[in-house]
Amino acid sequence: MSEKQQWFQFQIEAASGQARAGRFSTPHGDVVTPIFAPVGTQAAMKGGVTPAQLEEAGANLVLANTYHLHIRPGEDLVAEMGGLHEFMQWRGPMLTDSGGFQVFSLAKLRKVDEDGVTFRSYLDGSMKRLTPESSIEIQEKLGADIIMAFDECAEPYDHTYSKAAMERTHRWAQRCQEAKKRDDQALFGIVQGGIFPDLREESCRAIAALDTPGIAIGGLSVGETKEEMNTVLDQVNEILPKDKPRYLMGVGSPQDLVNGILRGVDIFDCVLPTRLARHKAAMTMTGRINLQNATYRNDPAPLDEQCGCYTCQHFSRAYLRHLFNAKEALGGTLVSIHNLFTLLALVRQCRQAIEADRFADFAANFLANYQDGSQ
Amino acid sequence: MSEKQQWFQFQIEAASGQARAGRFSTPHGDVVTPIFAPVGTQAAMKGGVTPAQLEEAGANLVLANTYHLHIRPGEDLVAEMGGLHEFMQWRGPMLTDSGGFQVFSLAKLRKVDEDGVTFRSYLDGSMKRLTPESSIEIQEKLGADIIMAFDECAEPYDHTYSKAAMERTHRWAQRCQEAKKRDDQALFGIVQGGIFPDLREESCRAIAALDTPGIAIGGLSVGETKEEMNTVLDQVNEILPKDKPRYLMGVGSPQDLVNGILRGVDIFDCVLPTRLARHKAAMTMTGRINLQNATYRNDPAPLDEQCGCYTCQHFSRAYLRHLFNAKEALGGTLVSIHNLFTLLALVRQCRQAIEADRFADFAANFLANYQDGSQ
Secondary structure, eight states: OOHHHHTTOEEEEEEETTEEEEEEEETTEEEEESEEEEBOTTSSOGGGOOHHHHHHTTOOOEEEOHHHHHHTTOHHHHHHTTOHHHHHTOOSOEEEOOSHHHHHHTOEEEEEOSSOEEEEOTTTOOEEEEOHHHHHHHHHHHTOSEEEOOOOOOOTTOHHHHHHHHHHHHHHHHHHHHHOOOSSSEEEEEEOOTTOHHHHHHHHHHHHHTTOSEEEEOSOSSSOOHHHHHHHHHHHHHHSOTTSOEEETTOOOHHHHHHHHHTTOOEEEESHHHHHHHTTEEEETTEEEETTSGGGTTOOSOSOTTOOSHHHHHOOHHHHHHHHHTTOHHHHHHHHHHHHHHHHHHHHHHHHHHHTTOHHHHHHHHHHHOOSSBO | OOHHHHTTOEEEEEEETTEEEEEEEETTEEEEESEEEEBOTTSSOGGGOOHHHHHHTTOOOEEEOHHHHHHTTOHHHHHHTTOHHHHHTOOSOEEEOOSHHHHHHTOEEEEEOSSOEEEEOTTTOOEEEEOHHHHHHHHHHHTOSEEEOOOOOOOTTOHHHHHHHHHHHHHHHHHHHHHOOOSSSEEEEEEOOTTOHHHHHHHHHHHHHTTOSEEEEOSOSSSOOHHHHHHHHHHHHHHSOTTSOEEETTOOOHHHHHHHHHTTOOEEEESHHHHHHHTTEEEETTEEEETTSGGGTTOOSOSOTTOOSHHHHHOOHHHHHHHHHTTOHHHHHHHHHHHHHHHHHHHHHHHHHHHTTOHHHHHHHHHHHOOSSBO
């Protein structure tokens, strides 16, 4: 067995209903699924969270964004500095997206053609271009363990546009596969198709046919309802090959993770933990806490009595509220650490429930106890 | 020997010229001198540096500001939450200033009378008042190990004003001593007198006569030249009792630390390490590095090859420069950790040189190698 074959094998170690506990091997260690991947958009966690703190919070797979890193500092600098792992000092597995989602969601003045996308840089206004080939070239220079096919993420409710974008995404995925040179990176194809069952089915079959070592589900959490997302997940779970890890891109509320795992998803990523922390909100296993609420002014309790994170082991809600009031960066740092820990602890609990084959009960119980909105 | 006497004893363990290596006992452990105290103005280090990171950087004594904490969140809340150590989770010795310096340097519309100072809160525009008695009451609620007499810091070059402010400071120091109730806090008196030898001498004798367990040197690093500061230090060092720790307030460049220790100073504090980090500047043992400099764009070296801090053990100048360019909070966090470590390592090196009775050589060598300005 070659090294390449040793890497990127997906072992399903336990299952409970559609939920799976797996292990995906990479050059920087195993991705133990189900997993939540924190996002270091610009090769750094937001909120001043260091790699040591991220490791202590229980992170395993970490994501960075090709679009942002291409614009600044540029993939050539990252490569010159030894690649993304060395540059940002993350020792575990890493994943880069293709830049596709950001080009379609963030970039101004974008123009799509069959060959790729032209867009304006947010940094200096210059025109930039990404194609399947250049996205792969950039991702090969960045050097993550898992890289993504360049895709077009359409509006979820426009069948005509979704179909055209999906078909382009399939052609682009094949071009990505052909452009790929490095053997120590796994390319994942991306299923698109909006909320439309006919498109999702076609996309699942087209992407599965590429036989990439993992498959991502794109175009969700982009404006559709939770019910629509779950319906799509139920459908794609039926069609996708069982023996590949499934990555639901950009999804990350506690409820979404549990609902996704229930429907066979193995990998998630989201900026939510650090974004909420910037907005003074803490995630718990039962809902959100908004630290601006005057209730917490003199509350000596930690964010979550059950939580084992550094923040909850030391600091009161009253102190964290003070930090936000006083505009101290430490508030965002400590709540980021807590929020990351919470999602990472949640996926570990999910894995344990899968191993014990009681995931349906775990999920029902979790979802029944979880309160929407913040307290 | 009562507990009170066991605490706040100052043992001089070694001396080299005027420089001393000492140990000052407090309820939260010994302050091992010479020491640099990082400043957590609002009961938090700037830059998102956690207490765990601060401890890892080698900190021992940590300072917080009475003026800021009185305004927000208020000393009553801090007391209700168990005091400053518990609130901000610093396990080692702590020091609070009296609020005097901030009232005179920061507050708008201040009005001094014999009894105290009235000033406008920066938070809500309300009028606030600090007196020697209320400053002590606030500091007793905050609960640091070392508390400071309420003083008036005058402009350094106005003899008439300096004399009046100094005399008031002496009367206020006595009132602070009389107002003080807690036995587990050491009150330090503060020597004032601007750059005037007659005033400094008078102030040294007046403050020494109060027999406080430590004595601070105030009114320096407020606009006078380095030569003037060193001249004042030479003079007060001659007069102050040898058996009390001497605290040079608000001073903290590497050169100032070495020059102060040469002149018998034991304790320093300064916001410089975290403030410089916010401005993208790193401290080293030989000068400053400005990470905005394009030289560092692709520099794989750590900030300081000799440094043992977390930042230097992991990250390149190129990465840190990228973080600042990308406006990632992690840049300020990592450079803060490095700058704090650098000053803490410097005072440890000073102590070793004192113990080996070669401090004059160490200081001469350090000052000769240190380059002003940033590179």
